[in-house]
Amino acid sequence: MKAGFWRFCGKPALLAAALALLLLAAGPGWARSLTVSRPNQQLYQEPSFASSPLKTVPQGAKVTLIRQEGEWYKVDYQGTVGWLHRQAVPEAAPAKVDLSRLIFGGPVAETKSEEVALAGKGFTPEVEAGYRQKNPGLNYAQMDEIESFGVAPAQLEKFIQEGGLNP
Amino acid sequence: MRPAVLGAAALLVAALLLGGCAGVSVPLPAAVQPAADIAVKTGAKAVRASRPISDSEEYYVGRAVGARILARYPLYRNPEVTRYVNEVGLTLARKSSRPHTYRGYHFAVLDTEEPNAFACPGGTILITRGLLKLCDNEDQLAAVLAHEVAHIVHKDGINSISQARWTEVLTTLGSEAARQYGGPAGQLVSLFEDSVEDVFKTIVVNGYSRSAEEKADREAINILRKAGYNPGALAAVLMKMQGKEGAGGIYRTHPPTQERLAKVQALAPATPPTGEELVRAERFKKLEF
Numbered sequence: 020m021k022a023g024f025w026r027f028c029g030k031p032a033l034l035a036a037a038l039a040l041l042l043l044a045a046g047p048g049w050a051r052s053l054t055v056s057r058p059n060q061q062l063y064q065e066p067s068f069a070s071s072p073l074k075t076v077p078q079g080a081k082v083t084l085i086r087q088e089g090e091w092y093k094v095d096y097q098g099t100v101g102w103l104h105r106q107a108v109p110e111a112a113p114a115k116v117d118l119s120r121l122i123f124g125g126p127v128a129e130t131k132s133e134e135v136a137l138a139g140k141g142f143t144p145e146v147e148a149g150y151r152q153k154n155p156g157l158n159y160a161q162m163d164e165i166e167s168f169g170v171a172p173a174q175l176e177k178f179i180q181e182g183g184l185n186p
Numbered sequence: 187m188r189p190a191v192l193g194a195a196a197l198l199v200a201a202l203l204l205g206g207c208a209g210v211s212v213p214l215p216a217a218v219q220p221a222a223d224i225a226v227k228t229g230a231k232a233v234r235a236s237r238p239i240s241d242s243e244e245y246y247v248g249r250a251v252g253a254r255i256l257a258r259y260p261l262y263r264n265p266e267v268t269r270y271v272n273e274v275g276l277t278l279a280r281k282s283s284r285p286h287t288y289r290g291y292h293f294a295v296l297d298t299e300e301p302n303a304f305a306c307p308g309g310t311i312l313i314t315r316g317l318l319k320l321c322d323n324e325d326q327l328a329a330v331l332a333h334e335v336a337h338i339v340h341k342d343g344i345n346s347i348s349q350a351r352w353t354e355v356l357t358t359l360g361s362e363a364a365r366q367y368g369g370p371a372g373q374l375v376s377l378f379e380d381s382v383e384d385v386f387k388t389i390v391v392n393g394y395s396r397s398a399e400e401k402a403d404r405e406a407i408n409i410l411r412k413a414g415y416n417p418g419a420l421a422a423v424l425m426k427m428q429g430k431e432g433a434g435g436i437y438r439t440h441p442p443t444q445e446r447l448a449k450v451q452a453l454a455p456a457t458p459p460t461g462e463e464l465v466r467a468e469r470f471k472k473l474e475f
């Protein structure tokens with residue numbers, strides 16, 4: 020965390036700071052690009068899997084981060100603004116931006132923020148690991164097996180069509 | 187946050203116009219400090235105080251509940267039956283009002299004669315061979331699965347975690363210890379364990395409330411209609427379960443009371459199978475369970 024004030028002498032520096040602040044206040048804050056590293060991710064209308072998917076985001080796609088809310092990122096992908104779940108960009112550490120560098124044109128450093136990390140915490144894979152250690156008799160192996168069950172879209176389509184069901 | 191930054195900037199401009207540089211350190215208001223950082227901090231605080239359980243947390247609880255059920259009932263490993271149940275289930279889930287969950291819907295069959303079905307929070311639905319046998323055809327199986335999907339849609343399982351317990355989770359997350367050591371202290375694991383127990387009690391031991399059942403039936407009928415199944419199949423399968431209310435299994439977890447049947451009948455009465463339903467019944471008949 021940087022000190023809460025800077026020493027200045029000279030109007031240009033101050034003016035630059037003021038201008039930068041105005042820009043910050045007016046604009047989206049900062050633009051950060053994220054790369055989607057999982058296949059077939061959806062952009063949702065709301066930060067919830069229950070909301071309508073807007074668009075499929077392919078693996079490798081670059082999206083612009085607008086803001087973060089819990090485990091969801093509001094992003095712009097090819098002009099469509101929507102919500103992407105954290106799972107789509109697992110390596111994206113929650114970032115905080117060093118404003119002084121942003122203002123003075125230095126490299127923008129991103130550091131992992133403990134606070135942000137905590138906000139997303141709760142029942143996590145780490146908690147599951149602790150629970151499994153405490154309860155070795157549980158059948159997680161079969162749960163993993165079940166989670167691997169799926170039906171390819173083309174197969175499902177065929178099943179629906181053959182059964183006279185609604186596509 | 188923005189107005190504060192705007193205010194700070196305006197102040198700074200005003201100070202410049204009025205006094206110029208006094209050659210001293212200019213304390214910038216707190217808002218000017220890494221604004222993003224502060225935004226995040228206050229945001230996090232609000233989140234910690236009252237956020238609901240997230241989709242991924244629901245998933246981890248559901249996985250634990252499933253792993254507990256699977257420690258009790260073996261999995262029925264018949265690839266054709268498993269695929270078929272997933273086909274029917276996914277056909278329904280995509281027409282529900284919660285078509286997507288954190289890691290999606292998955293369906294599996296348990297190798298037991300006891301008729302029962304479990305909707306693990308997050309989207310894994312387990313149905314027993316005993317309940318498959320009780321269904322006459324695909325539409326009745328669809329009715330049973332649609333009712334289970336409805337419990338996922340309504341989060342009836344995950345909502346069994348008491349508010350007090352969840353508040354304790356959030357308090358633990360916000361505590362100094364959690365902040366300092368980052369990792370989940372034993373307390374969080376214990377709270378997770380208790381949460382899993384809350385859900386397990388509802389979906390395996392005690393059963394859902396009458397109102398949760400009625401709501402799930404209504405959603406199930408909607409799902410069946412939207413998917414193109416006969417919505418009357420739910421009443422048909424409930425009729426087959428009448429008179430066994432004292433029994434265990436599904437008679438306890440999803441009590442098929444006369445009242446429930448009457449409400450379902452009023453919404454979608456059982457009707458004799460039509461052409462396409464008969465086609466579906468044929469593919470159902472070919473399976474072994």
Ligand SMILES: [Zn+2]
Nearest residue numbers: 394399402440
């Ligand atoms: Zn039920």
